[in-house]
Amino acid sequence: MNILYDDVADIVKWISSFGGLDNGGTTRLLYSKEWLDAQNALKERMTNIGMTTYFDDIGNLYGRFEGSKHKDEVVMSGSHVDTVVNGGKLDGQLGIVGAFLAMAYLKEKYGQPLRTLELISMAEEEGSRFPFVFWGSKNVFGLANTKDVENIKDAEGINFVEAMKSCGFKFNTQQPRKDIKAFVELHIEQGGVLEREQKSIGVVTSIVGQRRYNIRLIGEANHAGTTPMGYRRDAVYAFSRICYESINKAVAVGDPLVLTFGRVEPKPNVVNVVPGEVLFTMDCRHTDQNVITSFTEEIEADMKRIADELGLEIEINRWMDEPPIPMDAKLTKMLEEQCQKANLNFRIMHSGAGHDSQIFAPRVPTAMLFVPSIKGISHNPAEETKTEDLVEGIKALTYALYQLAYQE
Structure with a gap:
């Protein structure tokens, strides 16, 4: 599979430049200039590989390869584009760039999918600027309550609604998504289990x-x-x-x-x-x-x-x-089988951290893949994963998306 080492390293470096800090960290907070620049740059990249791109009302970004036979059945992958203050270069954004590389490869090699492939760059998950979490994923399903954010402010006293409008977005008026048939999220582990056990991939069974x-x-x-x-x-x-x-x-x-x-x-x-x-x-x-x-x-x-x-x-x-959130048993089994078939070095595990997948999982079939975090470090400029492990994780994601979008 031609998921190139240099391509992965280059795109991770590229997206980290939006909000990049002198110490190697990244600060890209919801509805900031850095956040908007990153979303617009991602939109341009998606358009350049032939995706149909659009924003929803609150600023989630989507890129689609429409299906030839089951265009109303969406296979989705991605993660959140925001970071914590002085965060690392992989948390959240790995899921976005990993899905981008996987989908670009699949389209180039196999052409139009049977089911629609859709990449999502979610507006927010961390709650680092405003005291509200999962703003992006909750709005996908109409779960966010506008009253919870109308009057909240950031550390500088800027109102949530004012910040949102300054980026050209507004409260959600769109219907909850009901066309998503599967969601797969690639993420760093943010712990030390995979590294200690010398595994390149974790297939996640549940979120604590x-x-x-x-x-x-x-x-x-x-x-x-x-x-x-x-x-x-x-x-x-x-x-x-x-x-x-x-x-x-x-x-x-x-x-x-x-x-x-x-x-x-x-x-x-x-x-x-x-x-x-x-x-x-x-x-x-x-x-x-x-x-x-x-x-x-x-x-x-x-x-x-x-x-x-x-x-x-x-x-x-x-x-x-x-509550604990289990991943979809069938999807998890499929990920395990694909890793075995491709001879990838993996283990079954749970997630000790929260992720956008916990919002998706009660509503659509959902699965997660982890790659190791060196020394278990995350939310820190020292956050790092070996590029060869990133490549393995994107390979596993690619195999999964192929099965879900190209196979009957």
């Missing part, structure tokens, strides 16, 4: 469920020198108890459960005052809904018990509760 919390412990700030240990209502000590007990329980449950205390803000956060308040976050993930529910309910009860024992108040706000 997530529960995220903002938690506040309220004790009493007091003098560090004159307040005896037995009289203290120390919020940091309470947090340390919660963190220690919770992490130990997560380790005992074992993989694939993961538990993270990611942000901790003690107050007043000075050297000579017993901290009277701690704000912290908790993130828990697992592939089984029953496990994540029972585990987090136990941890919530533990936190309340510890706070009560130490004479503190606690406020627990579970602001995210996303």
Whole structure:
């Protein structure tokens, strides 16, 4: 298969230049100049290889090779074009350029597909500029609520709607897509499993469920020198108890459960005052809904018990509760068979991170392919994958799209 090493390296470098930073990172936020430039440049590239291109109302970009026999049955691939602040050169955009190279190859070698091949460059997934995620994929299916974004602003005080209109887009007036018969997303793993096991490809069976919390412990700030240990209502000590007990329980449950205390803000956060308040976050993930529910309910009860024992108040706000999302069993089996047939070095695995595929999967048959992340690093200028692994991932995607779009 003529997916050339140099072509992959060149197109990754090209798209990374939109929002490229001096440190090698990329910042390309929703409805920014860099974002709009990237979408318009992608549109031009799609047009140049013969695709019919268009934007939807909110700025998702599409390129199509229309099917000869089943033109109303769409085989779609792609990902999101936005990045995090100071992010890497592969997260999201690999799925776009990988699908572009795969579809260009298929059209050149086999001509018009039986089913329509459609590439999507989704407007947003990360939530890095505005506090809203999956804006692109949710609008594909009419799931986004305009009231959720009408009044939100970015860090510079720019309103979401103003930013959207400045790029020439508006709230969605189009009907939810019902013609998509399959969606396949190529992505970097954003973890270290494939690299450690020396595999070039991961065939994803499911995306983990997530529960995220903002938690506040309220004790009493007091003098560090004159307040005896037995009289203290120390919020940091309470947090340390919660963190220690919770992490130990997560380790005992074992993989694939993961538990993270990611942000901790003690107050007043000075050297000579017993901290009277701690704000912290908790993130828990697992592939089984029953496990994540029972585990987090136990941890919530533990936190309340510890706070009560130490004479503190606690406020627990579970602001995210996303269920695990299985990939389509038939598509996953097809990916596995294609990897075996092509003698590609792969393994079956789950995704510990969220992706646009979790919005697609409950609505259309969906599958995911991973390629390794060197040292497991992502959302970082050091985000990297060996070019030979990128080529292998695009090959696997190409085989899958051939089966779905060119075979009866």
